[in-house]
Amino acid sequence: MPHLAGIRLVAFDLDGTLIDSLPDLAVAVDAMLLELDMPAAGEAKVGGWVGNGSHKLIERALHDALGEMPDDARLTAAHERFLDYYAEAPSARTRVYPGVHEALAALRERGVIVTLITNKPQAFIAPILESLALAGYFDLTLGGDSLPRKKPDPAPLLHVAEHFGVAPQHCLMVGDSRHDIDAGKRAGFHTLAVPYGYNHGEPVSTSRPGAMVESLAQLV
Ligand SMILES: O=C(O)COP(=O)(O)O
Ligand SMILES: [Mg+2]
Secondary structure, three states, X not given: OHHHOOOOEEEEOOEOOOXXXXXXXXXXXXXXXXXXXXXXXXXXXXXXXXXXXXXXXXXXXXXHHHOOOOOHHHHHHHHHHHHHHHHHOOOOOOEEOOOHHHHHHHHHHOOOEEEEEOOOOHHHHHHHHHHOOOHHHOOEEEOOOOOOOOOOOOHHHHHHHHHHOOOHHHEEEEEOOHHHHHHHHHXXXXXXXXXXOOOOOOOHHHHOOOEEOOOHHHHO
């Protein structure tokens, strides 16, 4: 277990790392766009917009459709509609990536503290984890709106490290995007990336993570 030597706490990203949530995100984005008489964007485009939370996702979708930045009122209203649509079916088409259950179970078995730090709104975490049988693995979960700052800010990572009294050099951030790797480095965590998620169309290796694995099955 080369990636886990000396590690006492692991913080996992959610979208694109543990679950392929893009199909449900794209359905909700497209439903919102169609309701506002804008063309549907489709999974490929939406996948390039995921990573900085739902507000940024909808800002990027409206920017793309309008050809200019939406004003605040329009953005707020569209974001509300997106949240309503996403809440209707946040995991109907979402799938857990191979190796995830095995890795999470093995970490718990070893006594490693297992946490989740996503930029997705907190309200969706429990329903999604429960419907995919992932809820029981986590000692703590944080959403993008749980604290004043989200990834790539190190604040949520430092929060979990302090909460459990674990020094950052004994913590590992595992994610699919530059926001996870940047937050991990800023927090003083070790970093590990997976190449199969969403990183605005760029290989996550360009963020120079400490290590990479093709599948989380290789983590343990
Ligand atoms: O909600 C997002 O934009 C991304 O969520 P993540 O941090 O779990 O990848
Ligand atoms: Mg992610």
